[in-house]
Amino acid sequence: MLLPRLRTLPAALFVLFLTACSQSQTLQGIFQQSTPHEAYARKLKLAGLAETALGRDWLRAADQALRDSLVVKLPFQESGFFPADRAVATGLRYLVRTGETIQISLTLAPGTQAPKVFVDAFELSPDRSEPRHLAAADTAALSFRYVAEADRQHVLRVQPELLRGGRYTLRIRREPSLSFPVKGKTDVAVGSFWGVPRDGGARRHEGIDIFAQRGTPAIASAHGYITRVNETKLGGRVVWLADTDHGQHLYYAHLDKQLVQPGQRVKPGDTLGLVGNTGNARTTAPHLHFGVYRNGAVDPFPFVRRPDAMPPVPKVLPSRLGQWVRARETRLTLRRTPTATGVAAGAATRPTPLLVLGATAEWLRVQLPTGRTGFVPAKAVLTATPLRRENLPLPTDLRARPAADALTVAALPAQTTVAVLGEYGKFRLVRQANGRTGWLAVAAS
Template identity: 45%
Template sequence: MHIKTGLWLLLLVITLLTGCGGKQFTQTIFQKRTPYEAYVQNLETAKLHQTALGKTWMAAGEKALQDSLLVQLPYQETGYFKAEQPTAASVAFRARQGEMLEVLVTTRTKQNIRLFLDLFETASGRPRTATHVAAADTTGLQLRYQAESDQVYLLRLQPELLSNGSYTTTIEAKPSLGFPVSGLDSRAVQSFWGADRDNGSRRHEGVDIFAAKGTPAIASAKGVVSRVAETPRGGKVVWLTDVNNRQNLYYAHLEQQLVQPGQQVNPGDTLGLVGNTGNARSTPPHLHFGIYSFGQGAVDPYPFIYQNTQQPATLKIDEKHLGSWARIAGKNAVLRNSPEGKAETVAKLPKSTAVQVLAGTSSWYKVQLPNGLTGFLHKDNLETLTKPLQTKTVKTDAELTELPSLTAMPIAALKKHTSFTVLGLFEAFQLVELSDGTLGWLPQT
């Protein structure tokens, strides 16, 4: 069967499965599945997971979970998905307990495509263990998730089969609670979690927010006032139960308390006024703010209220490279684990090494080597394949293969004296283009 005919038949079957009827079938039978898992089930029902494209798609999703590329938030990348080459994009990043992770994906396509967005908690070791925590699957992909622990998270983005189009993913960490002092932000925090107290006999279980005496201390979340009291250490205190997040918020050293136990409050409602009561009499007025998680005890409140004003870096790469082959422009370019000049080295690449450009962020390309290794490459180290390295002819009958390996799948039989142009190199192979535009690999001669 001709490959284009096969693709169209495959597309027809997928459309029937994931159209209105298929969607209802998924919703009623697989309600506890993620959208991604439901789609996989549909492919298996239609036996499409046994096709070459189906197998490649499934493998791409699994490979993305082992991605070791680590980025810092806020982060934004733009990439391109090609219908004939099923892939999945993923990045890993560190988040702290209490941060609200916000992910937005926008697309530029000629037709609507379905994308699967999945967030995982990961554990160290290889193979990497990934625990699914959140998902989305609309054309205006948006996902919010409050980090429950300090660890590495992984975000995977994968389109349904036979989808073309570019995407831009933006990941940011926002505060999950409102700032507890009116008119201020996290820049007013001057004493942090874990600092020594009482000559080192105890640790600071909260943060201190300095403000003028009488400044309103406000509710950081919707909740119920559980306690209003005065203690030797905390002075005038208010405890607010944040029922939705299973935690108690602690306000101490207040000059005045303005709520009563059992009172329901909304974010921004005044609980009291900033002061320096209790053991803070000798210090400037400030609010001691603490968080006590149900079943966990005191946790660092700073990530819950920290507002990062940094914006994702502007894209400075050439988007024409996305989804295409390119090659190393200079000598010994460094492929790195993160888009930073001081990041860990993944590999050193000699001049003319062929790479596939997957995505771009700031001044860096995310690329994949022919052996599947991925990393970030600075834009100055990349050049297009517009100008061939050289023109050659086949000395004896040979096979053009889809990968640089003697055991790779052949894609064309070349007769002796067949002309070709060399576009790039990888180890003992050369990436070549035939007169009809076919790309493939031949051993170097």
Template identity: 40%
Template sequence: MVSWLRSLQLSACVFLLVLCSCNSPLSIGGKKTPHEQYTDGLKNAGLTNTVLAQGWISAAQKSLAQPVSVTIPYRETGFFPAETPAAAGFRFAAKKGEVINVRLETTPVRGSGVFVELWQLNGTEHKILAYTDSLPGGLSKEIESEGTYLVRIQPELLRPVGYTLNITTSPSLAFPVRPRDNPKASSFWGADRDAGARQHEGVDIFAAKRTPAIAIADGRITRVNENTLGGKVVFMRPDGSDVSLYYAHLDSQMVSEGQRVQPGDVIGLIGNTGNARTTPPHLHFGIYTRSGAVDPWPFINVNPAKPRTVTADTSLLSLWVKTIDRKIAITGHPELVLDAGSALQVLAATGDQYRVRLPDGTEGFLRGTGVNNKPIRTEKLKREVALLAEPSTDAAVKKDLATGTAVSVLSTWRQFSYVQSGNISGWIMF
């Protein structure tokens, strides 16, 4: 019998020879993404009927169909082993006006061959917005509509890659009051007004009376007038944008209709005109689309939250571990409660947690202190057993273990135990 390990090594050699002998799919021109070009390269090389290529394509599809849900900002440190085709998908909410920044640092720094993509989700539909395979680096994209988005990362076949992924936000516009004027933002979008009769459609930025309110983009002044609520107001339309910027409660208007402005030009001086006569001086700043007002804060929030530092033990990355305590919950899957000793594979570390995969393919998060890779027990086999690559009776046999062989039991999954014998590990049924 050819061993499982020898088969994998042989397949890897064939892949490397074929991929190196054909033109690199990443050099192909056209409108297809680098990921699509690479997939086409596998097809053109006749490799899509192989187990490795099928696993790579399946991992790509699963990362889009079953991503893990995260909150931005998000950071994780992980590892893609060469012998296992893999991909990771991260689903999150984003708001109009903020810029999504995806940065991937890899080891090795260059030549790691990782595809990074940003997608917009609408029900079961997926629309790709931005992509790159130029690393180290990443991509940035302004969000044009509030909704659900997804980042996918996937290395080329047979590429062992360590990585740190950061998904963060930044504003698409500047702040409408200069930092040196010590502005204080308060009373944000949605706050009650008039005893709950209406809601606040903007953000109030407090500063000393007659502090300059400034233009935050290149654009044109579209209206300068007065109204009951806003008092002295100015509307501005940034170049190439579908939104209008609204400056209200001004003490003085310093521009005229049709005037061109650029970032830093003074639009007006902050006051408390209109219905703000009894409040301290402040700028009411709003943003309007053809459909009405939208939350302006994502457009101008120059101090967004930072991702959590990774504190979980990264020495466990890609290893199979066991749960320590009884009744361990997996974040994202409230229906799953694991007993002590249950098998999990550590995919990545984020904050003080791990992103993990169960043997059935389910992915989620759990606290880093809830697992370890210490043996449960050591025992000698009472009969000859097959050491399997996966916890399934249909899995490939890595090695036949003889009667009397000593094995360390590391974890369990249903009727299977994950064991180590010498320098090889796998699944057995006692």
């Protein structure tokens, strides 16, 4: 008889019950490594809460965030909102290049009660059916970095624990994983890039050329040790550095002088040699040919490019977050990317209420009644003012979603006056006099 009672537990008791369950662990939980999100989901299941309406909604939202993730370009910044009265999760997909460091931070707004927030990064691969987990965090000061091991699509999922809400700022940006290999220079000095034809198209450029005055120090980009110091026909005077930080080899070519010996230990910033134009670069201006080898050559530019500058702060006022809005026009297309040409993620008619969950510079991330999300132009929606007011003829349940099996958030007696904010299918979104919102079946209203 426990589960039926849990299905109607008030929110406060639900949290207390879950907290009590978290104090005990099974032997499997002690020895099994899992992410904080997986550990929390396991506690829900062990406590029987995964069978309640709220628990099912939380697990469903987590899966949907990965399956229906939206697409963003880096760098990305969003002001976001977690509603406390319903289970939500955000899924954002972005492209990474081998060697980039991805830096992710989530900062809670001042005055927000610190909930536990689960932030997880995944890699998508065509040869795997399930996303591969990369990194995770679950504290109030959420920030972590990881290095991309391949050119892939990654997905970031952000989800708060049950019944906790608040506002936050999410930032995702790229940083270099290596120090720049020429002293005093940045990626602006790169004059020839990966893949450029060489020798009349007989081969491709397997590195980048960084131009600098003759004698400029070429410096170690990572901790490691020198494996080779020699001279070749193409590279001239070269130095090979085994990068022990990342398990790869770094190649410095066309040096005027070599200033290290094989076996020598080095750290970032140590001088390995001086920029020149030896080898097949005698007819060009002095430069360093820099290469990265990981089971073959890879493009070095993502390893050393400058950190992303963050985009502008969203112009949308924080008060817009968490609001219900409706389309200005008869029909509104939700986009998978915050661009006018983005692939459609869904559509809404004028009566359909949309919940604002995030804001970028000119776009809102909104949620359809189905739980799917998408981006819409901020100017394309209006605040969902009441369409009309109604008195309920019969007692009825106010639900968290437009579904018969959704969590009941309140039991409304007959003759309760509600404001109708929107309509979707056989349900209406209503607001009580106390400000609580929820869904009613059409027959009930």
